[in-house]
Amino acid sequence: MENESLPTENIKSPNDQSEIVDSYSANPNQIVYDLLHQSDFDINVTDAYFAKKVNAPNKPNEYTYLKLNQARLGDKIYLVVKCYGKPPKGSLVISIREMEKKGNELNLYPQKSISFLVNGVEKTELQFTIDEKIEYIQEIEIRPKDDEKYQELVDKLNSLENKSTHLTIRTEIKDTNATKVNFKGILTGEFDAVKGARYYDFLNEEKEYFTLYNLSSCFCSKLKIDSEGFISGGKVEKNKIASCNNGSNMTEVKIIVLHRTAGGVAAGTLSHMNTNKYGAHFVIDNAKNTDGTIYHAISIYKKGTHMGRGQYKITKDNNWGNHNSIGIEVCGYSYTSDGKKRVGANGNLPHGYWQEVTEEQAKSLSCLVKFLLEHYNLTIDDVKCHEDLCAKDPNEGKDVYKKMMNYWH
16 A cells, blocks of 8 residues: 655655766667666556546547546446566556455455456456556456346445445566566565565555446436426436526537536525526535535526636637537535635635535536537537636636546546
């Protein structure tokens, strides 16, 4: 497991090139790397994570791998491990381990491997020969091949308190004559093949356990649009606000815009919309008993009022606006940097950070956005953050987008 107490004072910055010697002219056959602690007899495993493959920003023919903190049972995702080094001999072995509970405590040294599929073949580990590559990547499907075992795992997840379990990604170095093996850039000691391979269990980006939950919580396929242009099904409830549905009709939808309410639960937002006769099409609640409930307030056939003034050049150049966008409000307060809610008398204080998006809000948003993208024949690139389009507080939509992508499928 990650050990925050391990000494780090001797770790050099990636920018410290003091030990790198350019010896190409002296020995043209020698490979000189510009990577941290790189040598022919060192192995450095610096990261391991679940990921989604997405288009690289502004590079339509290139891809990148977006880190995930959660995965759904049955999802097709990628395992990505960053490993530097080219010893004369060595294998990188990757497995997924479940953090089973004993009473109320998690077993910090998980022994149980999770089965997964690679091109339809069930495996409990991946093995790569360590070579010049920096990233070792494999698409997997998180489920056993046997349907009965799959159902057993579904039933197990449904029986747990949060319908989920915790995972780590274990990386091991085997069958090597490397003199040192480093994990996360922290020297863990000399490698001794006789005593057994060293391993390291990686956590997610927030230094927490990865979460595996049941795919059945997705309700995308249950959503329907009625004759008025209101969506219902799953966790979406029709909550038509008459005073907000008198706008002009939308002839097309080009983008979906993510917002925060800067207020409390959905009831207050819906009341404000009714009184002031403006707002976004959808509001996603975070109240205790209705966390993740989506209230559909304005027909998708009607123009909402959510884009605001102070529009940026990119917005004007693309002719984006209320007339061709769907707005989604995710309930959550804005706070000052010292933790004061920016409401009432504190409303004019500078913004510091946003209330955290709940897991249920993120799951519901993921399903709603997926449904809307398919309905309008759009892509994930057409999902925009409010602050990138208009003058708004920082990270209003970005925090929401990032949390949503943990559940993207």
